[in-house]
Amino acid sequence: MLEIENNLSGSDPPNLSSKDLYQINIKIPSESNEQKQIGTFLTKLDNLISLQQRKLEQLKQLKKTMLQQLFVQNKSETMPEVRFNNFNSEWQIKSLNELQTSVYSGIAGKTKDDFGHGEARYITYLNIHDNVVAKTSGVDRIERDLRQHKVEKGDLLFTISSEIPEEVALNSVWPGDNGKDLYLNSFCFGYRPMQNKVNPFFLSYYLRTPFLRKNIFPLAQGISRFNISKKSILDLSIALPQLKEQNDIYELLAKIDKIITQKNNNISQLKILKKFFLQKLFV
Structure with a gap:
């Protein structure tokens, strides 16, 4: 393999001539x-x-x-x-706004120098973007700050910005109990559902279904980067x-x-x- 790499030429993509290939010695x-x-x-x-x-x-x-x-x-x-x-009863139509106890923003008032160190943690954007149920390992360091909203187990987390409209407002649910000094990154917002009415893990899966995703991404606004408002997401209706x-x-x-x-x-x-x-x- 090393001999093949040494005979490669060009870079986009690299190539190997048939003459060089035939001259490579192999051991069998x-x-x-x-x-x-x-x-x-x-x-x-x-x-x-x-x-x-x-x-x-x-x-x-x-x-x-x-x-x-x-x-x-x-x-x-x-x-x-x-x-x-x-189970045979009809599902009830509810807006997300009717099912929440609180909505909160991600980290605010920080510069890039505030990240990467400290005893507190924040949930990364990619963790929310990539997972229906967030990974407890998908966090990074930040200094403790009493002004920031804290994430709790069962909170739904939404991205509010994306490079393409199809990926705006992707959601995840936080599964961990370690909510102490745990914040949310700046490009997302948190949604705390009524636990006596909603299983947040069920809701996280539901909001990722193709049907609801098709209803969400047309709400994105922008040209080079797309954003969605909290109100647009909270106004969404689901069958529960x-x-x-x-x-x-x-x-x-x-x-x-x-x-x-x-x-x-x-x-x-x-x-x-x-x-x-x-x-x-x-x-």
Whole structure:
């Protein structure tokens, strides 16, 4: 591999001439049986990786189907396509504003020199952007400041700015209990739902469904960068089932996500294993 890299020319993209390729010397086992055994082993490992990747795609497709069938997907409907047993009542139409106890802004009054050190933490923009349920590890340091709003477990967090309208107002829910001296980054705002009416984890999944995302991103305003107001998000209407049904829906989706994460980890470990064997089996 190093010899190939040394013979590359150009940069956009780098290339290797057929003449240089033919002149590269390689070392191979003298016994054909050893070559076959190495080839068979690596082929089986590749097939196992491919199998795990197919299973991962099937799980992602299952989750996509569940998001479409377990939630109300039409403004004119009050029941989803699929229900759990013992649930048959209509979902109630509510605005997000009707379901909140408080709304708060992200960090204010800071400069770049205030970040990266200190005993307090703040939740990063990418953590919220990338995850339905925020990762407790997705935080950074900042100095304690009593003027800042503190994030609590179950708070929904919304991005308010993005480079493309399709990614504006992406939401996440904070799952941790370590809300002490935990703030929210400047480009987001926090939403604290009524816990006796709303499972915040259910709501976070619901707001990420294709149906609601299509209703949200047209509200973005801007040209080179897009923003959305808190009012636009709070005015959104959703169909809300009983709290018990919310809990059941969330628990099912959380289990699917857990299996997806495990499958991703398995694939990563198999790829690391393959890289290890490639380094050990070849000179």
